[in-house]
Amino acid sequence: MSPTILAIESSCDDTSAAVIKDGKILSNIVATQAVHEKYGGVVPELASRAHEQNIIPVISQALLTANITKSELNAVAFTRGPGLLGSLLVGCSFAKSFALGLHLPIIEVNHMQAHILAHFIDAPQPSFPFLCLTVSGGHTQIVLVNNHLDFEILGQTTDDAVGEAFDKSAKLLGLPYPGGPLLDKIAQSGNPDKYTFPIVNMPGYDYSFSGIKTSILNFIKNNTQVNPDFISENLPDICASIQKALIQTLMKKLVLATKETGIKEIAIAGGVSANSGLRQTMQEFALKYKWNTYVPAFQYCTDNAAMIAITAHYKYLAGEFANQYASPDPRLKLSL
Structure with missing residues (x-):
């Protein structure tokens, strides 16, 4: 079965959610954080707070844009690492809670693996x-x-x-x-x-x-x-x-x-x-x-949930699921 998956990316200062169905990206919503500009770099505590504010609206918009209801989802994916711990915690916690409430499996994704698999979103x-x-x-x-x-x-x-x-x-x-x-x-x-x-x-x-x-x-x-x-x-x-x-x-x-x-x-x-x-x-x-x-494509180069979604698609087909004990790992290594 080709799955329909909601994917969440929150490794740094962009809150993003995407929906993939049958291996095709239906939506890819990204909320950026302007709060860091005056500091000359990402402030981790401010980033995690902004993720808390953005994650529900971003996910709602991703489902709406994809014309997918929660009942149609087969799994929920999230970035486990690497990244900022506070930022990862927001995405991971929301994904696990959301999936638990809907009795859906969860899929953890390595952020760097997802960057590579972004090549499989579109041709060539x-x-x-x-x-x-x-x-x-x-x-x-x-x-x-x-x-x-x-x-x-x-x-x-x-x-x-x-x-x-x-x-x-x-x-x-x-x-x-x-x-x-x-x-x-x-x-x-x-x-x-x-x-x-x-x-x-x-x-x-x-x-x-x-x-x-x-x-x-x-x-x-x-x-x-x-x-x-x-x-x-x-x-x-x-x-x-x-x-x-x-x-x-x-x-x-x-x-x-x-x-x-x-x-x-x-x-x-x-x-x-x-x-x-x-x-x-x-x-x-x-x-x-x-x-x-x-x-x-440029939109898939920077941090985004579409790359998390395409990675989750292949992990779903391979039966690679996580459990509710999955926790963020800021220094997660690329799996070999």
Whole structure:
């Protein structure tokens, strides 16, 4: 039986609910939280409170948009982790209570697995096996995907994630939160070869971004001491040069992985996959190395419940259900 599932995503600062039926997304509602803007980053306690305010209206809208009643649901899915504990607790607790009241099974979903399976919401879809570069504010990984529920992490960051490097660089430049997307926008009118930043070469397929963050910090500090207007006078070129260095770091290990595995089905996923520079570079490398590349639609790159729903769909078909003792895990690892 192809199930009808309500899915809930609340890992960070977006409250989202989606409905999937027969493997097709019928609705995907997202409520963002503007409260964090004045703090320059997500405040966990404020995020969890906002989830409490948003979750019922968001779920109601998701069911209404999908034209699905509660009695038609076969299961309820939720993000178990990784993420912020308080935020995860809201989604997890609501999902379990909602399912318990309707006598429905629950399905726990790994947030990073869901980012990868967002590729199966719409066509075109990658063929197995494929490599997926998952890039977000908290994760940077190269994952070998053997099937919908079989993953192997080939490499990952040993310190900071590339999304955090984008946001921290933007903050150093005085850009408002969230800075990563704004840095990307400004970079499009700059010269990416104007300034050079070091690319750290880690063993194997692993990454490190702490060094390049320090390099950017020192670069800005040294130049603004000489010229206080250095940033304002050169902002597009600085943004473009930073973006190029971060993308080159990502692609160097991805190219290595494709050469050593022989896999040419290549995907990117996660919030940073919305970056225009990374998308363009993927297209260029696809031509150069004869890859078949896949990038989710923009609405499925950032945190959303549709990706939780499609993952739950495959877990439902495989009979992978959770129990009422399931609890959030902020550091949940990608299941292998």
